[in-house]
Amino acid sequence: MRPWIKRTLFGLFGATVALGGLTACGHRYGHERYSSMSAAEQAEFRKRATDRVASRLDLNEDQKKRLDALLAKLHEQRVALRGATDPRAEVRSLVAGEKFDRTKAQALVSDKLAAVNTRSPELIAAFGDFYDSLSPAQQDKVRDVLQHRRHGWWRRG
The missing domain is CATH 1.20.5 (Single alpha-helices involved in coiled-coils or other helix-helix interfaces)
Structure with missing residues (x-):
């Protein structure tokens, strides 16, 4: 050649x-794929996730509503944990001075724990309602997917 x-x-x-x-x-x-989406894009993403899970588990309309409620509660929990400000900026502000701001760090942790404590019962109830509405075969599919962590939640491959 x-x-x-x-x-x-x-x-x-x-x-x-x-x-x-x-x-x-x-x-x-x-890296912050979901959080950088607009509210409409997040709603579309949740709808696609609901449709994907519904097709894998063969969900009926009532189960889809419960799954949608669960995803909405998960989103609320995530927003509450993230807060109104940028989490990285909050952490950077802790080390901005000559010394680590311990009181501000403790307040930050307390705020996050309060968000988890106040919203967790609703989230647990939504997950329980969804899981309890599944048939035994559907519950087996969920357990199987959770047991095989190698592929994650219904990822390809």
Whole structure:
């Protein structure tokens, strides 16, 4: 093979690999994918998640409503835990001075624990209502998925 053909093929291969790498890394949302979505995008994401789980478990309409209620409670819990401000900025503010701000750190932890304590009963009740509405075969599917952590919650592969 002639040298210029080899160089051209290697160049095309390298450009393809580079373009593929840039495409793979250029996804729309960064590390905070869900939190950077708008409220409408989050609602659409929850709807797709509900539809996906419903199709895997063959849920009826009542079970879908309970699953949707559970996902709404999970979202409320997440928003309450995250708070109104950026969590990373809160942590950075703890170490912004010469010394670690222990009182502010304790207040931050107390706020997060209060959010968990106040919203947990509702979340547990929503999960219990959803799980109890499942048939024994559907419950077996849920237990099987939870037991095989290698693939996570219904991921491909």
